[in-house]
Amino acid sequence: MVSPTSPIGVFDSGVGGLTVLHELLVSLPSEDYVYLGDTARFPYGERTQAELKVFAAQIADHLLAAGAKLLVIACNAASSAALHSLQNHLQSIGSDVDVIGVIAPATQLAVAGSRSGRIGVLATRATVLSGAYATAVAAADPHVHLESVACPDLAPAIQSGFPFDEALVEMIRGYCAPLTEAEVDTVILGCTHYPLVAPMLQRALGRGVSLVSSGAGVARSVERALAARQRLNPRPGEGSYRFQCTAAPDRFREVGVRFLQLPFGAVELVNVAPVDMVAP
Incomplete structure (x- = not known):
């Protein structure tokens, strides 16, 4: 049964969503969290919209079974493809658990902060093709x-571990070039992995360009949603957080430590889908 002391469920295709979890842990320290990385089916950015809807429903069912009182889709590709379908899925099974995505919070921060009204977004192919950011900005x-x-x-x-070598620098310069040409003054980091290379992105874009990630906005949205249902955890101290993934838990932990920037405990290996759906 959902209660104020139940955990918040956070999920992503891999370790990128840990940048969102970091903001949640800092902004809402009294809450408990369970984070799931669907590493067996990473990357979500190359998946179809239909696949992402199925994946999101499977993970949501898993996290609800673990007692989650709210779900955070800490992945831009899954948020763009599956937020509304997941909300409908939860409604169909009689759940009153809210779902928070990352698109709207980042968009609101970017639009409010832009001086010129020219915004860029760097994202995976699936997120760009979905048109979710274009729709959110227009709204x-x-x-x-x-x-x-x-x-x-x-x-x-x-x-994979992002070695800070010249090849990565050139990759980032190439992706940033169209945004420089478009004279944007604000860039949305439309993938939760990207904050880890924010200094390299900032260098390529120039100091006059503001970078916007979704973590802070998501934390505010989560707090409002929990308060509206009177589900904020009343404990005075810090809550707990634990990790699950669907493949390679040792590698998940090794890379995840860099993303979370907080103590990292054991990682539980779980299966959220039929075996024939796990392989990319």
Whole structure:
């Protein structure tokens, strides 16, 4: 049964969503969290919309069974493809658990912060093709111009350990070039992996460009959603957090430590889907 002391469920295709979990742990320290990385089916950025809807429903069912009182889709590709279908899925099974994605919080921060009304977004191919950011920006302010750039190789490079070498620098410069040409003054990091290379992105874009990630906005949205249902954890001290993944738990922990920037405990290996759906 859902209660104020139940955990918040957070999920992503891999370790990128740990940048969102970091913000949640800092902003809402009294809460308990369970984080799931679907590493067996990483990367989500190359998946179809239909696949992502299925994956999101499977993970949601798993986290609900673990007692989650709210779900955070800490992945741009899954948020763009599956937020609404997941909300409908939860409604269909009689659950009143809220689902928070990462698209709207990042968009709101970017639109509010842009001086010129020219915004860029760096994201996976699936997120760009979904048009989710274009829709969100138009809804927030129809006069804002959005320049979208798909970065198919960046999240896999970061997930693998992202050596800070010249090849990665050149990759980032190439992805940032269209945004520089478009004269944007604000860039949304439209993948939760990207904050880990924010200094390299900032250097390529120039100091006059503001970078916006979703973590802080998501934390505010989570707090409002829990407060509205009177589900904020009342404990005075710090809560707990634990990790699950669907493949390679040792590797998940090794890379995840860099993303979370907080103590990292054991990682539980779990299966959230039929075996024939696990392989990419």
